[in-house]
Amino acid sequence: MSNLLDIQALSLGFRTEKGIAKVLDRIDISVKPGEIVGLVGESGCGKSTLARAILGTLPEGQTEINSGHIRLDGVDMLSGGKAAEHLRGRVVTFVPQDPFASFNPLFRIGTQIQDLMRFKAPRDGAGSFGRSRKADEASAIAMLDAVQLPQPKAILAKYPHQLSGGQRQRVMIAMALLPQPRMIIADEPTTALDVTVQAQILGLLRRLAVERGVSVLFTTHDLGAAWEICDRIVVMYAGQTAEIAPREQFFGDPRHPYTRMLLDSLPSPGRDPVGIPGGVPSPLKAPDGCRFNPRCPRATDICHESRPALTTGSDGHAVACHHPWLAKAEGAHV
């Protein structure tokens, strides 16, 4: 099956007063139709930048794209042309991190949904005059119902500040689904929510995506959240792809030293969590070679000199490391 989203060797940086911050360094990621992929990494690893690059919301005039491409359904999303513009909001939609700040506070939920549908939702049947407020309202209500919001009609008349955090994120998911997209970019969609609500929202997102065959690219720093909903997990470190593994192998058989240390930093019964010493390097002064080498217990000279290539094994498990843990070398990890 060909990829829906195809990112190859993407490098980009931001111009700052102190020089160029190399935020993404030859990133390779692909997402197949219907697949739910988690993009995992610490704050500042570049996962949100990657989401913004696809969505076309990188800071204008400060961004430098050095190499690579992003193709979504065959269209170059970095070109900024009409074709990419057409895809956004139709083929690829967005669930933001902060659902409160992402609504305009001065307009009713219904108005904001209606404007989205007017420009982005597919027309049903009745030709060019088929777009009626009534029909739009009916499908909006049906979608709010699908995201399990009680009294969907009343929600349309409300302002964003009159809803709870969980309700707002449910509306966001409904808005992401209304244009009937093939892919949803969800950028830390549960970070701003209460822990009890997080699991509900993640479950809802996964169920609706699977039902409708929509791909999801889901960024998170929360490995538990990734475990909840992802088919495949991509680990990013300081703008580089460290490891790409199917969900089971990611948790059961991690091969990159960074992934192992990430998992060890999780609390689990009978074992104290172990932090990773040191900090994420500044993108202004990223180390040569593998960017993880200053914190890596397995690092040798070669790690300082050359960047390890992302190599994919026969099991579809890819790792970019000169000294990876071998498959099942020490038995199951968790």
Added chain:
Amino acid sequence: MNWLSMVANRLLWFVPTLVGLLAIVFVLSRVIPVDPAVLAAGENSSPEQVQQVRERFGFDKPLPVQFVNYLRDIAQGNLGVSLFTQQPIIDDLKSRLPATLELTIFAVLIAGFIGIPLGVLCGLHRNSWIDHVLRVVTVSGLAVASFWLAMQFQFLFSMKLGWLPLSGRIEGFPPETVTGLMLVDAMIEGDREMIGSAFRHIVLPTLTLALPAAATVVRFTRNGVIGVIGSPSVAYQTAMGLPRRLIVWKYVLRMALTATVTQLGLIFGILLAGAVVVETVFDWPGLGAYAVRSILQSDYNAVMGFTLCTGALFVLINLLVDMLQAAIDPRGAA
């Protein structure tokens, strides 16, 4: 809290604010180093005559009693008699208020029509050449003394080019007074020549008055747009591929205008202060010219009447601004 209860709340506060204003005006009138009885009796009157006047107007009673009497007079619409014309001051104010309102209303409209689009333009193209040019223009617009601007306008458009009349409100017979606004009354009468004359007369005074106000509107709108354009709600709508013109002219503009609308009260204050100068230069028979004349003639009752009238107007305008603000921003009704 809903909009209606907000308005009721503000209306309730309107009364104490007005009483406070009256108290200030009253104290001012009693602390100025002039004996009002001497003023009223005339410069060449005998001490007996002054004493008679003092008793007649109650200036010999204790201050609190005088204040209560003053409040009672005001409540009955009695602002005293002009020492110069011997006319009731309330009649003078009534006949002159419409002329000032006409100037300020048109000035506010012009300031809005010029200032808002330019402010949006500056905000969208921050630090571009157009932003720099307009910054210089608006700072100069605020710095320029309005009497100087008024005279430059008169010199250029009336004396050099002869396009517009030097001063006054209209030539020939004025229209029947309906609203008191000359231009509007002329339109009601439907006489083309009359409308043209009223229009030509109002152009220069309103422009003089409007330009500093427009400069303020530009700056507030610009800052409002800059504050909003980088917000997550705009990023969300951009990511969803909504057309730029919809995002800017519907969503961003409304957000930016909440900042501008809050400043309308301030702008109106600028206009009232400006009216004093502009009406004098253009011989416009409004409150400002009346105030200047009254001060020059030491017509102390009239000055107090003017102070009270503009003060009340200012309080009233701020009440309207609060109501408008609450209508625009559903969150602000607190």
